[in-house]
Amino acid sequence: MKASVRTLVLFMAIMPLLVCAQQPQKVNVLFYEKLAERDALNELNLNLVDAEDEADFWKDQERFEAELQKKEPNAFAIYLAKKKIVYLAHKKTCSEKCKHSALFAKHASKYFLDDKEIIAAQ
Numbered sequence: 001m002k003a004s005v006r007t008l009v010l011f012m013a014i015m016p017l018l019v020c021a022q023q024p025q026k027v028n029v030l031f032y033e034k035l036a037e038r039d040a041l042n043e044l045n046l047n048l049v050d051a052e053d054e055a056d057f058w059k060d061q062e063r064f065e066a067e068l069q070k071k072e073p074n075a076f077a078i079y080l081a082k083k084k085i086v087y088l089a090h091k092k093t094c095s096e097k098c099k100h101s102a103l104f105a106k107h108a109s110k111y112f113l114d115d116k117e118i119i120a121a122q
């Protein structure tokens with residue numbers, strides 16, 4: 001389980017960098033929106049029983065976002081804006097039934113904020 005999560009996260013981290021390397025001047029908006037949507041839904045539905053696996057997941061996700069922000073700030077802005085849209089949509093129906101973990105609350109809280117940033121990015 002742990003290895004497969006790491007492999008998936010590694011793939012998610014490398015994939016956009018490979019795409020960017022091929023198209024350094026142009027940000028593939030649709031690609032980053034789809035990636036953000038997939039990542040957000042993955043996080044919102046995250047159900048890792050092992051605490052260490054979950055900690056690794058969030059650490060890798062934060063590393064990916066920090067790297068994207070550093071290397072491709074425009075792509076990161078698109079990614080973050082879309083991620084926030086998905087999180088805010090989820091917020092409307094979010095309840096105890098979701099069973100989000102404490103780690104989720106810690107890491108995901110930033111995506112539930114800043115509606116103004118989302119409007120500005122659109």
Ligand SMILES: [Zn+2]
Pocket residue numbers: 090093094095098099100
């Ligand atoms: Zn929820």
